[in-house]
Amino acid sequence: MTVYLDRFHFPDNVSEEIFLSNEERLKATCYSSVYPFTLFFEKGLEELKFEPVTFLYGGNGSGKTTILNIIAEKMKIQRGTYFNKSDFFDDYVGLCEQHTINSSFSIWRNSRIITSDDVFDYMLAVRCVNEKIDIKRENLFDEYMETKYSSFQMRSLDDYEQLKKNNDVKKHTFSKYVKRNLMGNIREQSNGESAFWFFTENIKENALYLLDEPENSLAVELQVKLLKFIEDSARFFGCQFIIATHSPFLLSMKESQIYDLDETPIAGKKWTELENVRSYFNFFKEHEEEFK
Structure with a gap:
């Protein structure tokens, strides 16, 4: 299994304090936040070491998405959707350091950060396509019924296309007629299936x-x-993943590293030790008899 990003260093408390004390822009009253500075002060975050698959676990506001964005900006990893950076984000990123191995131009060219916005935009695009297909399906229904019950007679070669359509209607049921005319555009997927398809593509x-x-x-x-797809991609296809998640199903992945960002200091954990996972376990344990 492959590792490209081996370690990532974040500015320590001293570095942050020096920057914040000397930064001229901080004297301007228009800046009410120095995010992401001070976010990890109490957590003692100075370095993360990565495996082929590494999970960042924690509640809302724990900083797991921020860490992904810091890494992406430092390594100039491509994005699908616009990232609205805070005023001091680039300054913070400038104080970070990455340690890479097995790296090449092609690896960084293909690497990317995938956010919920990317997936949502894709699902929305699929939905728009499906809505257009639904409109076309309605039009085809009207066309089918009109053609099927028309008293068409061919009078010249100009009517040849209409004759072909009439014959097509007579040879097929409505469902087969629609499928023939919509083939190549139909995407009969739920939002979840579209999201899963986005990752695999x-x-x-x-x-x-x-x-x-x-x-x-x-x-x-x-x-x-x-x-399973992530496991196979890491094991057989030379991919490395850093994943921010709450999902107990993803967190159960074997041979992965998990960092619990709810801990102070941030600590490595087994998936069965995580609070969210324990909550699931305790809930089903309480209802164990109902499953028998």
Whole structure:
């Protein structure tokens, strides 16, 4: 299994304090936030070491998405959607350091960060396509019924196309007629299926992928399928993943590293030790008899 990003260093408390004390722009009253400075002060975050698959776990506001964005900006990893950076984001990124191995231009060219916005935009695009198809289907229904019950007679070669359409209608049921005329455009997928398809289409070989809560929009069975896809991509196709997630199904992945960002200091954990996972376990344990 492959590692491209081995370690990532964040500015320590001293470096942050020096920057904040000397930064002229801080004297301007228009800046009410120095994010992402001070976000990890109490957590003692100075370095993360990565495996072929590494999970960032934590509640809302724990900083897991921020870490992905910091890494992406430092390494200039490509994005699908616009990232609205805060005023001091680039300054913070400038104080960070990455340590890479097995790297090449092609790896970084193919690497990318995939956010919920990317997946949502894709699902929205699929929905728009389907809506256009629905409109065309309605038009085809009107066309089918009008043609089927018309008293058409061919009078010249100008009527040849209409004759072909009449014959096509007579040879097929409405459903077959519609499928023939919509073939190549039909995408009969749920939002979850579209989201899963997005990951399988955009994750290629030999690259680093930063995934921000990929479980969003995925039902349990699709989360399990995504788990297997990520495992296979890391094991057989030279991919490395850093994933921010709450999903107990993804977190159960074998041979992965998990960082619990709810801990102070941030600590490595087994998936069975995580609070969210323990909550699931305790809930089903309480209802164990109902499953028998």
